[in-house]
Amino acid sequence: MRLPNAITCLTGALAASLATSAAIAQPAATPPRTMDEIVAAAPASAWRTPDPNDVLVMTLDSGRVVIELAPGYAPEHVANLRTLAREGYFDGLTINRSQDNFVVQWGDADGEDPAKAKPLGSAKAALPAEFDTAIRDDLAFARLPDVDGWAPQVGFSGGFPVGRDPQAGRQWLTHCYATVGAGRGNAPDSSNGTELYVVTGQSPRQLDLNITTVGRVLEGMHLLSALPRSLAPGGFYTQPALRTPIRRVALASALPEAERPRLQVMDTGSASFEALVEARRNRADAWYLRKAGHIDLCSVPIPVRTTPAPTAPSGG
Amino acid sequence: MRLPNAITCLTGALAASLATSAAIAQPAATPPRTMDEIVAAAPASAWRTPDPNDVLVMTLDSGRVVIELAPGYAPEHVANLRTLAREGYFDGLTINRSQDNFVVQWGDADGEDPAKAKPLGSAKAALPAEFDTAIRDDLAFARLPDVDGWAPQVGFSGGFPVGRDPQAGRQWLTHCYATVGAGRGNAPDSSNGTELYVVTGQSPRQLDLNITTVGRVLEGMHLLSALPRSLAPGGFYTQPALRTPIRRVALASALPEAERPRLQVMDTGSASFEALVEARRNRADAWYLRKAGHIDLCSVPIPVRTTPAPTAPSGG
DSSP states (O other): OOSOOOOOOOTTTTGGGSOOSOOOOOOTTSOOOOHHHHHHHOOGGGEEOOOGGGEEEEEETTEEEEEEEOTTTOHHHHHHHHHHHHTTTTTTOEEEEEOTTSEEEEEOTTTTOTTTOOOOTTSOSOOOOOSOEEOOTTSOOEEOOSOOSSSSEEEEETTEEEEEETTTTEEEEOOOTTEEEEOOOSSTTOOOSSSEEEEOSSOOGGGTTTSEEEEEEEEOHHHHHTSOOOOSGGGBOSSGGGSEEOOEEEEGGGSOGGGSOOEEEEOTTSHHHHHHHHHHHSOOSTTOSSOOSOOOGGGSOOOEEEOOOOOOOOOO | OOSOOOOOOOTTTTGGGSOOSOOOOOOTTSOOOOHHHHHHHOOGGGEEOOOGGGEEEEEETTEEEEEEEOTTTOHHHHHHHHHHHHTTTTTTOEEEEEOTTSEEEEEOTTTTOTTTOOOOTTSOSOOOOOSOEEOOTTSOOEEOOSOOSSSSEEEEETTEEEEEETTTTEEEEOOOTTEEEEOOOSSTTOOOSSSEEEEOSSOOGGGTTSSEEEEEEEEOHHHHHTSOOOOSGGGBOSSGGGSEEOOEEEEGGGSOGGGSOOEEEEOTTSHHHHHHHHHHHSOOSTTOSSOOSOOOGGGSOOOEEEOOOOOOOOOO
16 A cells, blocks of 8 residues: 555445444543544444434435435424425436536436426425524534634534634534535525535535535445536536436435444544544554644544444453 | 536636637736636736646546646656656556545556566666755745645645745645645655556645655546545455556657647736636635635646637737
């Protein structure tokens, strides 16, 4: 291997090698650890299981994309997305856009043609803009001490990268790799969740506070990022045949137990996550000759793992 | 369109719509312009034609990848790459790795097996590390005023994003989307250019000053980014059949005139580029409700265009 690994999602590749129980958190005074070591040693309490009512499962022919929604930030959009998923709105629609170093977007390719647009069922056609929300006690904030040019403060809240303006009393989900947002037209309140995009390139933080962000992809980014990228304006596919069919988008809570994703996300308020951030700031890996002493918000991976199978109590 | 375009490479999509001559630079006092407007209005003097001796053309079955080398920063690696290309070293080798949100890497998949490794011909097997270089007069630096957490100063030099430490007197190519570097092992001087990687994810700036960066992809990023991403450790393909064949890597200067890329890069020292940076910092596009008042180094696109055909002088 001639370049270090940058493992940002542990599902699959690392899941098998992770300690599933009896892991003991190391005291802070031990020598620096790598991110992999921290993840492997994280206790069960450092892992959070997303509410299946906040999880969308998108089925493509190539595999599964799992999205965690953020009702704390965009309650109206999330409620609408639950309705859209429950009523099968996205089933049979397509991925319509992949713009290099920017986003992949899906929804109704004919959505802007009233004669052809798919009916919304009982979902709402119009929603308020939800670009940010009030700083609230239920949105715990683990601040990243590193400088950020886009927001007065940045950090993590409930598993999501966020920006924060204490003076204005506002907090918002930021645009990092895998962030999912609701496409809109020029009017701020012109999104309703029927068109979703996910960041596949350099963090487009200029979109922050300009659009409603609704969640984050936990699994399957590799499927979306590797879709053919269109050089047409906006990265839209010019031929319908180039669009990728969406077989189904379902809420995890509506799926039979056996079909639900069994994923856990590292608790961004945990000591393990705090150690991980420090491990990214100053890499302990043997490959690194120089430690950066800095990390950007969007360069901090938020680990995801397959929920460990329950184990019988042992003497270990 | 429900989300603004983020056009980072103008080859193809926009080339046809660009003014090819008689463009007049607008005075700074005019109303804010969008990036597209600035690019379209950039005078011929704002465009630089890379030296064909600094341009590698990699031919894949899917199309062409064009890389501009940076001899000012990594002279030994660039000299070796010229030799490797001239002697056909990369022809018939493969792309061996695509790690989600990190890099794509190519070279000799058997390079670490002495019995199978492809001979280097007259190229050097060992080179010095070229992680950075002295600040020099020939490496003009257009400083980005925005804060950066990774380097004391950042900006652009000769068409590349760079970091700079005036106290140490050093300057280096940074890791942004499309930056190309030379893979190495744990020893700092273990790269020789036979294994190259390109950034396809969130800017891994922690690699800065840890590895030799050799240039930047000017055209064809969409071909590399859309390769299947492997979930195996490091994103290496576990089956040889998954690797993408490289038909040829040639120096542009060694190609017949008709086969050479006809590309120009915006001069990062030009007034047009300065205006572009400002247009990215505060978007004039109608879609944006809030201007960020900030831009990150790796969020500034360095425009590339197809060299305009010579036009007959006109009265315009």
